[in-house]
Amino acid sequence: xxxxxxxxxxxxxxxxxxxxxxxxxxxxxxxxxxxxxxxxxxxxxxxxxxxxxxxxxxxxxxxxxxxxxxxxxxxxxxxxxxxxxxxxxxxxxxxxxxxxxxxxxx
Amino acid sequence: xxxxxxxxxxxxxxxxxxxxxxxxxxxxxxxxxxxxxxxxxxxxxxxxxxxxxxxxxxxxxxxxxxxxxxxxxxxxxxxxxxxxxxxxxxxxxxxxxxxxxxxxxxxxxxxxxxxxxxxxxx
Numbered sequence: 001x002x003x004x005x006x007x008x009x010x011x012x013x014x015x016x017x018x019x020x021x022x023x024x025x026x027x028x029x030x031x032x033x034x035x036x037x038x039x040x041x042x043x044x045x046x047x048x049x050x051x052x053x054x055x056x057x058x059x060x061x062x063x064x065x066x067x068x069x070x071x072x073x074x075x076x077x078x079x080x081x082x083x084x085x086x087x088x089x090x091x092x093x094x095x096x097x098x099x100x101x102x103x104x105x106x
Numbered sequence: 107x108x109x110x111x112x113x114x115x116x117x118x119x120x121x122x123x124x125x126x127x128x129x130x131x132x133x134x135x136x137x138x139x140x141x142x143x144x145x146x147x148x149x150x151x152x153x154x155x156x157x158x159x160x161x162x163x164x165x166x167x168x169x170x171x172x173x174x175x176x177x178x179x180x181x182x183x184x185x186x187x188x189x190x191x192x193x194x195x196x197x198x199x200x201x202x203x204x205x206x207x208x209x210x211x212x213x214x215x216x217x218x219x220x221x222x223x224x225x226x227x228x
Contacts, residue, residue, distance in 0.1 A: 049212035095155035
């Protein structure tokens with residue numbers, strides 16, 4: 001079965017850039033999405049179709065996808081960006097999620 | 107505005123069958139491309155996709171759980187029902203439903219319901 005791999009955790013200083021990776025076989029041939037989840041809340045779509053931002057998502061969130069790796073980049077990271085981030089792609093008709101990355105802003 | 111809301115029992119005993127309902131508004135499951143998905147998340151763990159039902163009644167299931175899952179829809183009530191048989195404590199999780207649209211350029215899960223926590227315990 002298809003798998004997506006993310007680093008379990010990472011930390012970033014306020015105002016710096018955070019780059020969260022998601023790896024999967026030929027992931028670049030699929031569309032990748034990214035979800036932000038804060039404690040006690042439902043996942044929120046922050047990037048779809050590799051690099052597109054839904055309405056209301058700040059411009060500091062961006063995405064890319066090529067080869068075997070998709071990347072979520074958060075520029076000028078703020079304290080409010082501290083959350084779990086999940087990548088997701090479709091393997092035919094099955095949705096696959098990465099294991100999640102806990103982003104700490106400190 | 108599209109909204110989804112999950113409902114179901116908070117506590118289920120092992121070996122029992124779980125029935126969850128997703129009630130939605132703002133779209134119709136008779137519209138070409140519209141789909142509703144179920145996803146779960148055990149406490150402190152990652153998201154896991156379970157199943158999807160499409161506007162044309164096509165159904166898709168997680169390979170690892172397909173023998174225990176059944177998804178159905180009632181378009182007149184704007185509801186999607188997921189049943190899971192033979193519950194085990196490892197099935198304890200928050201269960202979410204979310205919409206996708208296969209008629210769009212990419213099929214993304216948005217929006218999500220608020221989730222419902224199901225605990226499996228005797």
